Each structure stands twice: as structure tokens, then as C-alpha cells.
Amino acid sequence: MKVYAQHGHQPSDKITSGLQEKVVSGVIFSTRYADPQRMQERIAEAQAARRDADVLVDPEFYATRQMGTPNCQLGYLEDWDYFKAQRRRDLVRSEVVERVLQNTFMEVSKLDVSAHIAPNIYISQSFDSMEAGISLNFIAGAKAAFQDKKKPVYATLAVDRRTLLNTTDFKAFLNDLTVLDNPPDGYYVVVGGGLINERTDLAHSEVVDANVISGWMLLNFILSQNGFRVINGYADILTPFLGVAGGHAGATGWWSNLRVFSMGRYIKPEKAGGALPITRYLSKLLLNRVKVDELLAYSRVLPAVLNRLPHDKDYAGGMPTRTVEALQTWEALQSLNDDIIEKDVESSLKNLSEQVARVKAAYAQLQGRGISEGVETITEYLDQLSGAVDGFRRLAEL
Amino acid sequence: MEHIPSVDDLQRARPDLGQVEFVASGGFKAVFKATLRGRVEAVKIAYVPPDAEEDTSREEIVARVKREIDTLRMCRTNRLVSLGSIDLQMITIGGRDYLLYSEEFLTGETLRVRIRNGHRPDFEELVLLTRCLIEALDAIAQIGHIHRDVKPGNIVATGDPERPFVLLDLGIAYKIHGTELTARGGPPGTLLYIAPELFRPDYKSALDIRSDVYSAGVTIFEYATGAHPLARSGESEYTTVYRIVNQPPTKLATLRPDLPEVFCRLVDRCVKKFPALRYPNPRALLQELEEIE
Numbered sequence: 001m002k003v004y005a006q007h008g009h010q011p012s013d014k015i016t017s018g019l020q021e022k023v024v025s026g027v028i029f030s031t032r033y034a035d036p037q038r039m040q041e042r043i044a045e046a047q048a049a050r051r052d053a054d055v056l057v058d059p060e061f062y063a064t065r066q067m068g069t070p071n072c073q074l075g076y077l078e079d080w081d082y083f084k085a086q087r088r089r090d091l092v093r094s095e096v097v098e099r100v101l102q103n104t105f106m107e108v109s110k111l112d113v114s115a116h117i118a119p120n121i122y123i124s125q126s127f128d129s130m131e132a133g134i135s136l137n138f139i140a141g142a143k144a145a146f147q148d149k150k151k152p153v154y155a156t157l158a159v160d161r162r163t164l165l166n167t168t169d170f171k172a173f174l175n176d177l178t179v180l181d182n183p184p185d186g187y188y189v190v191v192g193g194g195l196i197n198e199r200t201d202l203a204h205s206e207v208v209d210a211n212v213i214s215g216w217m218l219l220n221f222i223l224s225q226n227g228f229r230v231i232n233g234y235a236d237i238l239t240p241f242l243g244v245a246g247g248h249a250g251a252t253g254w255w256s257n258l259r260v261f262s263m264g265r266y267i268k269p270e271k272a273g274g275a276l277p278i279t280r281y282l283s284k285l286l287l288n289r290v291k292v293d294e295l296l297a298y299s300r301v302l303p304a305v306l307n308r309l310p311h312d313k314d315y316a317g318g319m320p321t322r323t324v325e326a327l328q329t330w331e332a333l334q335s336l337n338d339d340i341i342e343k344d345v346e347s348s349l350k351n352l353s354e355q356v357a358r359v360k361a362a363y364a365q366l367q368g369r370g371i372s373e374g375v376e377t378i379t380e381y382l383d384q385l386s387g388a389v390d391g392f393r394r395l396a397e398l
Numbered sequence: 399m400e401h402i403p404s405v406d407d408l409q410r411a412r413p414d415l416g417q418v419e420f421v422a423s424g425g426f427k428a429v430f431k432a433t434l435r436g437r438v439e440a441v442k443i444a445y446v447p448p449d450a451e452e453d454t455s456r457e458e459i460v461a462r463v464k465r466e467i468d469t470l471r472m473c474r475t476n477r478l479v480s481l482g483s484i485d486l487q488m489i490t491i492g493g494r495d496y497l498l499y500s501e502e503f504l505t506g507e508t509l510r511v512r513i514r515n516g517h518r519p520d521f522e523e524l525v526l527l528t529r530c531l532i533e534a535l536d537a538i539a540q541i542g543h544i545h546r547d548v549k550p551g552n553i554v555a556t557g558d559p560e561r562p563f564v565l566l567d568l569g570i571a572y573k574i575h576g577t578e579l580t581a582r583g584g585p586p587g588t589l590l591y592i593a594p595e596l597f598r599p600d601y602k603s604a605l606d607i608r609s610d611v612y613s614a615g616v617t618i619f620e621y622a623t624g625a626h627p628l629a630r631s632g633e634s635e636y637t638t639v640y641r642i643v644n645q646p647p648t649k650l651a652t653l654r655p656d657l658p659e660v661f662c663r664l665v666d667r668c669v670k671k672f673p674a675l676r677y678p679n680p681r682a683l684l685q686e687l688e689e690i691e
Binding site: 174175177178179221222225226227396397 | 606608646667670672673675678682
């Protein structure tokens with residue numbers, strides 16, 4: 001399971017450093033944060049940093065849904081020619097879908113990516129909806145429209161978390177998805193957590209729900225079993241979970257809106273500005289991020305809270321830079337993937353269950369030593385993670 | 399089949415047939431063994447009711463038989479039974495109408511007979527069966543059809559190394575996106591081998607080759623173990639259907655721990671309840687089988 005950088009606002013040297021250090025294997029650039037010319041430069045920088053980097057560009061066509069919304073913030077998206085809102089009643093016509101696919105390909109094929117991500121709309125409510133039908137048309141047409149024989153084509157599947165909760169409709173959609181005549185080479189999956197505050201961290205996000213995670217895992221499992229590569233955008237700490245289920249890569253970035261996807265990211269928050277989020281450390285043992293002062297306190301009681309990885313040293317001298325924080329996240333995730341994911345799903349699931357049990361034991365130990373801040377939230381978070389593993393087993397008939 | 403003609407009546411209607419013997423009868427067809435110009439063939443006849451008879455329409459029977467013959471004609475594989483020298487024709491025997499045609503007569507025994515006799519195949523034989531069966535399904539899938547009645551009773555072990563297992567009876571084969579030819583409402587096939595999704599009221603929208611992959615998996619499992627992965631002897635049909643739809647099947651390795659784990663996993667994957675968890679098509683299964691071989 002590879003870890004990719006999810007490109008966002010203020011990348012500075014984070015992505016290039018991650019690639020140079022090989023804590024990420026690739027990057028998913030966002031057209032929201034770079035116009036066509038700047039994008040080409042970003043891609044060149046990434047390739048210079050690591051020659052074998054997987055470089056992809058998410059066209060974010062699904063964000064056209066927010067065009068015209070008061071307070072929408074689409075960044076550079078409107079500088080791209082393909083990024084034009086289509087009426088839903090037009091998108092039900094397959095020729096309109098084909099045109100969007102072709103227009104996108106015309107523009108993104110000029111970029112020196114290693115694989116293409118084809119556009120799609122966002123499925124907001126249900127897999128038994130007009131949106132789902134349109135989305136399936138986008139997927140079915142992706143391979144034909146992206147006529148680049150040298151590069152794989154990933155179809156976007158962008159869905160709201162709620163779509164994964166109705167398993168009957170979800171499964172019917174998966175049945176259709178796995179028997180397409182001219183399927184893409186893989187899928188770029190984005191699961192949205194609803195209109196939440198962009199700065200909400202993962203442990204508090206709506207995506208952390210046993211049924212949502214198990215559904216996301218099932219999606220990875222079924223698609224990989226059917227021979228497709230699955231790249232998961234905005235996967236963050238869930239990356240190893242999705243890797244256990246067969247995912248090819250998981251991406252995350254440095255701001256919370258790059259760790260959890262939300263359509264709310266395209267709308268300006270009511271209160272602009274505010275303090276920047278506190279720098280944190282991703283602990284493998286805790287499967288969670290902790291503040292730097294917490295890290296110090298916890299590691300005195302429980303030294304295993306530290307990952308014993310190279311970037312630990314950057315936290316020894318106080319507050320690290322944002323770049324270091326991003327590198328530390330990617331380093332920890334890659335290490336978690338290496339620890340947990342094996343060739344067969346049963347062994348990987350066993351490792352994952354043991355990992356979740358270790359996290360519970362670690363928090364119990366911390367609590368026993370009088371460290372109990374946020375214990376209720378953490379307990380709920382861990383219950384959802386372990387519930388997700390059980391739910392996935394059931395859904396995947398393992 | 400209703401109104402099976404006697405051997406004598408058939409021979410009177412078709413005096414060119416020699417050494418006629420009754421072999422078996424199914425839902426809407428009967429099979430006779432006969433010699434024709436010195437060659438042994440399986441003569442198949444289907445009773446065609448008058449229009450006035452309710453339940454099964456005349457047109458439906460004719461269309462089903464025609465479809466079976468068309469499917470056999472289009473499939474280019476020796477993993478399926480091949481057509482004989484008598485083309486489809488309508489004949490009247492004792493005042494009743496029948497459709498008549500012939501297929502090659504396969505010598506050997508069905509897997510059903512072997513299972514009943516307690517035959518325990520080794521790994522090599524199971525791989526051979528899987529290959530032959532899946533190649534047959536692949537040929538059917540390539541022309542956009544599905545078989546819908548894969549079961550031990552429809553597979554003949556011939557003893558011929560060129561084609562050791564042959565799949566029979568495409569009587570309820572279905573052309574995806576084609577006209578529905580089983581008008582009775584329930585899912586087609588033989589209960590124990592019907593894929594779980596076909597018990598849903600909207601099963602026609604879920605019909606694809608993965609239903610055949612499921613039936614093939616159950617057949618291979620039963621041949622390997624002598625037991626069905628879900629059904630238990632003596633239970634009611636209702637209970638069996640409940641098990642097929644809701645309960646996890648027995649894993650092959652629990653009953654045949656001597657078989658390689660990868661092969662057991664391959665068969666287990668075929669009998670998953672959710673079609674998307676099975677092999678997407680016969681070719682994907684064959685590819686994995688090649689790695690095992």
C-alpha cells in the first residue's frame with residue numbers, strides 16, 4: 001500500500017521533501033490549487049524530486065456542483081477549460097458525459113502525469129439515484145475518452161459517506177461497476193464527510209463511523225479482487241484499513257481538509273481566518289494525532305507512543321515546522337502499512353485487529369496513569385475502528 | 399416431461415432411427431438413444447402443447463428449444479455437447495406435437511452418479527473439471543448468454559482425455575438483454591444450484607455470468623466433497639433457500655484439507671453470496687486456475 005501526498009493550499013516544499021525522503025510514493029495534485037501553467041511546474045518539481053514518483057492530477061469536476069453557490073471558493077478550478085457546470089438533466093444524456101470526459105482529457109493530457117484521473121460528479125445521497133446513474137456513465141466512458149495507451153486511467157468515484165450506509169443500493173452499484181464492458185484501469189475513490197468544519201480532525205469526522213469505514217473497505221476489496229487498482233484520496237489514518245482490504249494507495253496532506261474530504265471545502269466558512277491548527281504528531285500506537293505537549297507527557301508514561309522513526313527527533317526540540325509535521329504523518333502511515341498489510345487479507349485483518357486492540361490497551365494504560373483528556377471521544381473513535389473491521393469481515397464474507 | 403412417447407411410437411414416427419432406447423426425462427424434454435446411419439446419437443424431444451393449454455405456451459417451448467440449439471451452434475468449444483445430425487423439426491406422435499432434434503451421444507456418467515457412488519476426486523481431477531466447466535461457461539459468456547442450470551447432473555465425465563468433462567443441457571440458457579423465455583415467474587434452474595441473487599424478486603436485473611460461476615462453484619464443491627456447501631439432506635426447500643440466501647457456505651478446506659489452499663479459496667470465492675465478490679467472468683477464473691496449475 002502506497003502513501004501519496006494530497007496536494008492543497010501552501011504546499012511549499014512539503015511534497016518535494018516527502019518524495020525525496022521517500023515517505024510518499026506519489027502525489028495527487030489538485031487543480032483547485034494550481035492553474036494549468038503552475039500545475040506543469042509542480043509536476044516537474046515532483047518528478048525532479050523522485051523520478052519514479054506516481055504523479056496524478058485530480059480534475060475535481062465533482063466540485064462543479066458548488067459553482068454558483070453563494071460563498072463558493074473554487075480557487076483555480078475556474079481557470080481550467082473543462083471545469084464548467086452542467087445541468088443534471090443534461091448529464092443524463094451520455095453524449096454530454098462523453099463531451100465532459102473528452103474536454104477534460106484534452107486539457108489534462110497536456111500534463112506530464114504518470115496516470116490519468118478521469119472526472120466524475122459527486123454522489124451525494126444514494127447509489128439508487130440519478131446521480132449514481134450519471135456517475136456510472138462517467139466511469140463507463142472514462143477508458144474510451146482517455147485515449148492514452150501509455151498511461152493507466154483511473155475513474156473517479158466520489159461519494160458522500162451516506163451512500164455507503166445503504167448496503168442494498170451500494171451492493172447493486174458494485175455489481176454493475178464490476179461488469180462494465182470497457183472498464184478503467186483503476187479507481188480514484190473519494191469519500192466525503194458532509195458539510196463539516198474544514199478544520200475538524202479525523203477522529204471527530206463523520207467519516208469515522210464503523211459502517212462508513214467498512215463500506216469503504218469493501219469498495220477497495222471488491223475493486224481490487226476484480227483486478228482494479230484503487231487510489232484513495234483523503235484517506236489519512238484510514239489508509240492502512242483500506243490497504244488491508246486491497247487498496248493500492250491512500251493519500252493525505254498537511255491541513256485537516258486534506259485528511260478528510262468534504263464538499264464543504266468548496267464553500268467559504270462563515271468565519272474566515274482564525275488560528276491555525278495546532279501542530280501534532282501521528283502516533284502509530286495510538287492511531288491518532290496528539291499535540292506536542294501531549295506527546296511528551298504520554299511518552300513518559302508509555303514510551304511506545306513514539307514511533308521510533310527518523311522524524312521523531314524533530315519533535316524532541318519543541319514545535320516542528322509544518323513541513324516536518326507532514327513528513328512525520330506520511331512516515332508514520334507508511335510504517336503502519338508496512339507493519340499491518342500482508343499479501344493475504346486474512347493475515348492483514350488479523351494484524352489490523354491486533355493493532356486496534358493495542359491502541360485500546362494503550363489508552364487504558366494512559367487512563368490508568370491519570371491521563372484522561374478526551375477519553376470519551378477516543379473510546380468512541382476506537383469502537384468505530386474495531387466495528388469497521390468486524391463489519392468489513394461480514395460484508396466481504398470472510 | 400409430460401406425454402413421453404413410447405420407444406415404439408417414436409420409431410414408428412421416425413423409422414430411420416434404429417435401436418431406440420429411452421434414456422431420461424427432464425422438465426420439458428425427454429432423451430432417447432438411437433442409431434442413425436450407423437452413428438449413435440441422443441435424440442431429444444420436447445412436447446409442444448396445443449395453444450389452448452395453460453401454463454406453458456407452445457411458443458415458449460418452441461423458442462426455448464430453438465435458443466438452446468442456436469446457443470450450441472454459436473459456441474465454439476468441445477466443452478459443450480455438440481449437435482447431432484437431425485435438425486430441429488416438428489413431428490406428430492399419437493396426435494401430439496413434439497419438437498425433435500439430436501445431439502452427440504456422450505458415453506460416461508454424470509457427476510451426479512459419481513457423487514452418489516461415493517467417488518472422491520483427487521486434486522488433478524478437480525482442476526481438470528474446473529477447467530472444462532469454466533471453459534464451457536466462457537464459450538457461453540462470449541456470445542452473451544448464460545447457462546442457468548449448471549449442476550452435477552448436467553456434466554458428463556466421458557473418460558475421453560480430449561474432453562474429460564462435458565456440459566449439457568442449455569435448455570434454459572438465457573440471452574442477456576434478450577427476450578425472457580421462462581414465463582413461470584420463479585428463478586430458473588435447479589434449486590440447490592441457484593445463485594442467491596436469483597431469489598430476489600427483481601432477479602432479472604441481476605442476471606449475469608456470475609450466477610453461472612456460483613452454480614459451477616457449488617458443483618465443484620459437491621463433486622470434491624460429496625456434500626453441498628449449504629443444503630443439508632432432508633430439510634425443506636424453504637430452509638434450503640434460507641441457507642442459500644443468508645448463511646455462509648462451508649469452506650472447502652474444512653472438508654478437503656488435503657487440497658491446496660489456493661484451490662479451496664478459488665472454489666470458495668465462486669460461492670460467495672454477493673456476485674461482485676465472485677470472479678467477474680470465467681476468464682478471470684481461468685487465469686487464476688492457470689496460476690494454480
